[in-house]
Amino acid sequence: MSTIDDQVALLMQGTAYGDDAIYRTMEAELHERLAEGRPLRVYCGYDPRTSDLHLGHTITMRKLRQFQDLGHEVTFLIGNYTSLIGDPSDKDSLRPILTPQQVEENARTYAEQAFRILDRNRTRIRYNAEWLSRLTFGDLIHLASHFTVQQFLARENFAKRLDRGEPIYLHETFYALMQAYDAVAQETDVQVGGTDQLFNIIVAGRKLQEALGQRPQIGIILDILPGTDGVVKMSKSLGNHIPITATPEDMYGKIMSLPDFAMPAYFKLVTRYTPAQIAAIERGLAEGSRHPRDVKMELAREIVSIFHGDAAAREAERHFVSVFQERALPPEMPAFTVTSGATIVDVLTGAGLARSRSDARRLIDQGGVRLDGRTIQRPDEVLELAGEAVLQVGKRRFVRLVMGR
Numbered sequence: 001m002s003t004i005d006d007q008v009a010l011l012m013q014g015t016a017y018g019d020d021a022i023y024r025t026m027e028a029e030l031h032e033r034l035a036e037g038r039p040l041r042v043y044c045g046y047d048p049r050t051s052d053l054h055l056g057h058t059i060t061m062r063k064l065r066q067f068q069d070l071g072h073e074v075t076f077l078i079g080n081y082t083s084l085i086g087d088p089s090d091k092d093s094l095r096p097i098l099t100p101q102q103v104e105e106n107a108r109t110y111a112e113q114a115f116r117i118l119d120r121n122r123t124r125i126r127y128n129a130e131w132l133s134r135l136t137f138g139d140l141i142h143l144a145s146h147f148t149v150q151q152f153l154a155r156e157n158f159a160k161r162l163d164r165g166e167p168i169y170l171h172e173t174f175y176a177l178m179q180a181y182d183a184v185a186q187e188t189d190v191q192v193g194g195t196d197q198l199f200n201i202i203v204a205g206r207k208l209q210e211a212l213g214q215r216p217q218i219g220i221i222l223d224i225l226p227g228t229d230g231v232v233k234m235s236k237s238l239g240n241h242i243p244i245t246a247t248p249e250d251m252y253g254k255i256m257s258l259p260d261f262a263m264p265a266y267f268k269l270v271t272r273y274t275p276a277q278i279a280a281i282e283r284g285l286a287e288g289s290r291h292p293r294d295v296k297m298e299l300a301r302e303i304v305s306i307f308h309g310d311a312a313a314r315e316a317e318r319h320f321v322s323v324f325q326e327r328a329l330p331p332e333m334p335a336f337t338v339t340s341g342a343t344i345v346d347v348l349t350g351a352g353l354a355r356s357r358s359d360a361r362r363l364i365d366q367g368g369v370r371l372d373g374r375t376i377q378r379p380d381e382v383l384e385l386a387g388e389a390v391l392q393v394g395k396r397r398f399v400r401l402v403m404g405r
Contacts, residue, residue, distance in 0.1 A: 004034050009275050011274040014059070014225035014268045016195050022202065027123045029218045033189060042067045043075035045128065045182055046114075047083040054115045054241040055303070056234035060192045061117040063220060067190070068122050075186065076114055076386035078107050081129040082178050098376055111367045113244060113308045116307050131185040132178055143177050145284055148205070153174070155199055180204035181218050192220045225269050226401040228254055228321035228335055230262035239404060250388055252316035255300040256399055260292045262301055271302045333390070337404040344369065344381045347401065353393045368394050371401075 002010075012048050015025045033040060044060045064074045090220060111125050135143075152173045161168055176199060183191055183205040191201050196346050198221055206216035227240025234241045235373040240253045258266065263285075266277045266398045284290030296318065302314040336351040340397075345360045346367065347353075354360035361379045363369050369376040371383075383389075385403040392398050 007034055010066055011220065013275050014222050015220060017221050018404060026218055033150060033218065040072045042190040042192065043077050043188055044073050044192040045077040045079045045179065046110055047079040048103055048110050054234055054236060054243050055270055059222050059225055060194065060242060062270060063192045063222060065117050068119050074109060075124045076118060077182060078110055078125065078163060079106055080107055080127045081132040082175060093123060108317060126184050132181065143181060143208065146208060176200045177206040180208040184212055184214060186210055187214060190215045190218045190220060194222055196222055197221065209274050223269060226262055226265060228257055230259040239402065240333065244307055246311040248304050248316035249319045251307065252300045252304050254389055255303055256320060256321060257335060258296065263296060266299055290381055313367065328330050333398045333400040335400045335402055337402050338383050339404050342383055344376050344383060345379045347383060347391065351399045353397055353399060354376055363393060373385055
């Protein structure tokens with residue numbers, strides 16, 4: 001049985017508050033509540049504004065699973081009511097308002113995808129329309145009376161829009177109130193969320209619980225996962241995402257394309273590794289006793305195993321070795337998303353492998369362009385990829401191609 005100190009270290013792994021005082025407060029409160037020896041009520045909310053989840057979405061699910069494995073009560077909250085507004089926390093512009101039909105359609109897939117990580121038998125699924133739809137206008141006035149307009153306008157995303165002279169709509173300020181009331185309705189001990197949820201969880205949620213006579217929740221605020229470029233937040237719209245429904249081979253290959261410096265973040269945020277195991281890996285990399293390629297292969301095996309199982313992870317690794325290493329392809333390549341109908345010339349110029357369209361045709365004519373080892377003969381060839389492919393120009397320039405929409 002792990003000690004309370006060990007549990008706190010595990011549950012605080014990957015957190016990012018941007019303020020040491022907040023970190024210390026949350027850490028101390030978590031230790032205190034774990035010492036009570038009862039199952040804590042833990043939840044994370046997910047707004048079904050899209051139908052598919054990527055690896056970045058699973059960071060909070062992994063944290064929920066850690067709480068489950070320690071015996072706590074976990075709720076996977078589907079924000080079918082908050083989705084009607086859309087969270088402005090990570091946006092510098094107004095989010096489009098979804099229809100109830102769009103939200104319902106997206107919500108159908110969320111829980112099933114989540115069960116790739118969460119224990120189905122120990123997960124409670126709830127929808128926040130259960131309580132938010134019952135609030136009266138008088139209730140909303142009462143909730144709003146605990147906050148000031150200045151508190152909302154001081155938020156970075158609202159402040160940027162205000163500085164640019166862009167409108168901030170009144171309904172956008174309701175979102176934090178609605179999420180805060182989620183915590184009240186569930187009498188939450190712990191809420192898990194990303195750094196973009198810091199205001200909603202730490203400020204709004206805790207304040208409203210105290211105002212309504214509840215003990216304020218502990219906020220487990222997790223860092224944001226970078227995309228396959230290792231820098232920018234993982235996003236489907238940017239093409240730097242890893243879908244959790246990707247095939248084992250695609251998932252393994254995408255992870256192997258990560259820059260070395262991004263590996264510690266992935267180990268901390270999306271694996272089952274303990275703090276001690278991660279510290280040992282980082283120490284091995286720093287001392288030179290572990291080769292970055294080997295560590296990255298270990299990372300890829302672990303992540304593929306989470307979503308597809310150990311056997312699929314081993315097969316994906318064999319595929320990667322045979323396709324990439326035995327053909328002397330670099331494990332790290334820039335990624336380029338191919339749009340439907342794009343020709344090989346479009347891709348060469350768009351990916352920066354050719355200076356111009358005429359330069360692209362010249363490279364093809366000289367036999368210097370290969371797609372997955374096949375020499376390209378025609379500049380007007382349209383690329384339709386079933387999965388990923390490697391485009392090679394000459395001996396040293398490579399790009400990993402991914403089919404977009």
